[in-house]
Amino acid sequence: MQTSASLIYFSSVSNYTHRFVEKLKLPEGQTARLPLRTNEETLSAEEPFVLMLPTYGANGGKGSVPKQVIKFLNVESNRNLLRGVIGSGNTNFHDSYCIAGDIVAQKCAVPHLYRFELMGTEDDVSKVHKGLEEFWKQQSSLLTV
Amino acid sequence: MTTTTSKIIDPIHAINWNRVEDPKDAEVWDRLTSNFWLPEKVPLSNDIQSWAQLNDDEKRMTTRVLTGLTLLDSIQGTRGAVSLIPDVLTMHEEAVLSNLVFMEQVHAKSYSSIFSTLLSTAEIDEAFAWSVDNEPLQRKARTIVDHYEGDDPQKRKIASVMLESFLFYSGFYAPMYWSSRAQLTNTADLIRLIIRDEAIHGYYIGYKYQRNLENDSPERREELKNYTFELLQDLFDIEESYTRDLYDPLGLTEDVMAFLRYNANKTLMNLGYEALFPSEMVRVNPAILAALTPNSDENHDFFSGSGSSYVIGKAVETEDEDWDF
Numbered sequence: 001m002q003t004s005a006s007l008i009y010f011s012s013v014s015n016y017t018h019r020f021v022e023k024l025k026l027p028e029g030q031t032a033r034l035p036l037r038t039n040e041e042t043l044s045a046e047e048p049f050v051l052m053l054p055t056y057g058a059n060g061g062k063g064s065v066p067k068q069v070i071k072f073l074n075v076e077s078n079r080n081l082l083r084g085v086i087g088s089g090n091t092n093f094h095d096s097y098c099i100a101g102d103i104v105a106q107k108c109a110v111p112h113l114y115r116f117e118l119m120g121t122e123d124d125v126s127k128v129h130k131g132l133e134e135f136w137k138q139q140s141s142l143l144t145v
Numbered sequence: 146m147t148t149t150t151s152k153i154i155d156p157i158h159a160i161n162w163n164r165v166e167d168p169k170d171a172e173v174w175d176r177l178t179s180n181f182w183l184p185e186k187v188p189l190s191n192d193i194q195s196w197a198q199l200n201d202d203e204k205r206m207t208t209r210v211l212t213g214l215t216l217l218d219s220i221q222g223t224r225g226a227v228s229l230i231p232d233v234l235t236m237h238e239e240a241v242l243s244n245l246v247f248m249e250q251v252h253a254k255s256y257s258s259i260f261s262t263l264l265s266t267a268e269i270d271e272a273f274a275w276s277v278d279n280e281p282l283q284r285k286a287r288t289i290v291d292h293y294e295g296d297d298p299q300k301r302k303i304a305s306v307m308l309e310s311f312l313f314y315s316g317f318y319a320p321m322y323w324s325s326r327a328q329l330t331n332t333a334d335l336i337r338l339i340i341r342d343e344a345i346h347g348y349y350i351g352y353k354y355q356r357n358l359e360n361d362s363p364e365r366r367e368e369l370k371n372y373t374f375e376l377l378q379d380l381f382d383i384e385e386s387y388t389r390d391l392y393d394p395l396g397l398t399e400d401v402m403a404f405l406r407y408n409a410n411k412t413l414m415n416l417g418y419e420a421l422f423p424s425e426m427v428r429v430n431p432a433i434l435a436a437l438t439p440n441s442d443e444n445h446d447f448f449s450g451s452g453s454s455y456v457i458g459k460a461v462e463t464e465d466e467d468w469d470f
Contacts, residue, residue: 012168012169012172013167013168013169014169014348014352014355016414056172056176057176057179057180057341057345063179084447090344090348090411091434091437091438091441092340092341092343092344092437092438093341093344093438094337094340094341094437094438094439095438095439095440097438097440097441111447112445112446112447113446113447113448114446114447114448115441115445115446117411117414118348118411118414118415119414119419121410121419121420121424122419122420122423122424123423123424127448128448130448131447131448135447135448
């Protein structure tokens with residue numbers, strides 16, 4: 001399925017990341033959720049986007065990036081449109097806090113824009129809302145230079 | 146005459162991991178089993194020298210904190226997670242809870258490893274006697290146990306998440322405090338393993354609580370939500386007295402309270418509710434947060450740090466097979 005969303009995210013059946021995205025109240029079509037099951041067809045991005053993804057545990061990074069996200073980023077055209085990453089997780093995971101976001105950011109050479117815990121606090125929601133707005137402004141000014 | 150086939154009214158099922166109804170069960174099972182650890186792998190005896198440098202007040206606080214944690218893990222290992230098993234939604238949930246029960250016993254035993262490394266038998270006995278006499282500690286233990294023995298399965302889950310995600314943290318503060326001062330660092334490493342486990346336990350039980358809520362009426366959901374906030378308030382008051390008992394002598398109480406509010410917010414989120422305390426009330430001492438999570442400070446975020454100084458990670462040539470982590 002094709003999407004022109006500027007925020008693409010993965011959220012498992014626990015829906016924490018999904019609930020964070022809902023709280024952002026972005027216009028319809030601006031957000032897209034990756035399919036829950038790996039055997040479903042993944043999304044195909046058409047516009048530059050930020051990827052939001054959770055980290056569920058800590059084991060030195062191994063197996064931290066959800067398979068659904070790997071499937072999505074294995075599509076080169078998706079990878080080329082990735083501009084930044086937002087991670088969610090739990091500080092209880094020590095140095096693996098939001099490590100899935102770190103891994104994707106490093107592999108794709110994009111910034112890890114922000115990190116929050118579980119479904120995020122009000123503070124996180126307003127910071128991400130404002131941060132994304134400014135980030136896209138910055139991005140478009142880069143293009144016009 | 147017709148042949149009667151005996152129909153089994155209530156068959157007993159075998160667990161089938163090839164047909165998992167809730168993917169969260171398999172995911173959490175994998176996570177917990179790959180995190181498996183035993184206290185023997187942490188070189189606690191390297192802390193003996195560091196322990197000797199602490200003054201009497203510091204030693205007393207630390208010993209009592211660890212005794213309090215032992216009590217909570219004893220409850221969770223013998224009654225807590227066990228009391229959740231009769232109400233599972235899937236057989237795989239039973240398996241995950243069994244793992245959780247076992248790990249709580251590993252945690253409880255780990256504190257004993259710390260004790261036997263650092264303390265004399267007389268000091269250990271004194272600490273356990275204190276845990277029986279300390280009023281706030283007994284009050285919080287009693288509150289949780291009463292829920293586990295109560296007849297409401299959802300309230301048992303609420304109590305369980307409160308224990309996993311909130312009640313431990315007045316205790317977890319101490320080893321993080323010592324770690325931030327480069328003291329008792331091996332003890333802190335061991336406690337971090339426990340902290341990692343408890344995060345998954347709280348998340349999982351909270352998730353199952355929310356799955357069960359889906360079948361509840363709006364009135365019942367409202368009742369449970371109110372109940373959660375009331376119970377948190379009650380436990381918070383107890384935690385405040387407990388914290389004063391432990392940390393007033395060292396002047397750390399206010400610092401611990403911020404850490405408690407921060408974890409109270411996460412407890413509510415684990416149960417699917419919004420955070421209660423506003424951000425200005427949950428400003429955890431950065432040194433404590435760094436001991437818990439290195440690199441958790443704002444400078445590591447593009448949005449909240451000074452974006453201009455942010456350095457994008459070095460490009461790594463991405464090949465499809467690379468993604469097979």
